[in-house]
Amino acid sequence: MPIYEYKCSKCSRLFSVLQKIGMSEKDTVCPDCGSNNVKKLLSAFSCSAAEGGAFMPSASADACGGGGGGGG
Numbered sequence: 001m002p003i004y005e006y007k008c009s010k011c012s013r014l015f016s017v018l019q020k021i022g023m024s025e026k027d028t029v030c031p032d033c034g035s036n037n038v039k040k041l042l043s044a045f046s047c048s049a050a051e052g053g054a055f056m057p058s059a060s061a062d063a064c065g066g067g068g069g070g071g072g
């Protein structure tokens, strides 16, 4: 579920609400004062960056299987 940022127009409080897609902001009330006079903010911080990285083990496949010559 997406998280929407809201701002209360009454107490100017910022809060995030976990809403389903299709829900209206009219169903959202301020958790601080309980007023439904809230405004939806644009979520501009929609970026997922994975910090760190996995170390790839350099597997040196050197075993090609050379032709064994064992002549007698």
Ligand SMILES: [Zn+2]
Pocket: 008, 009, 010, 011, 012, 013, 030, 031, 032, 033, 034, 035
């Ligand atoms: Zn409020």
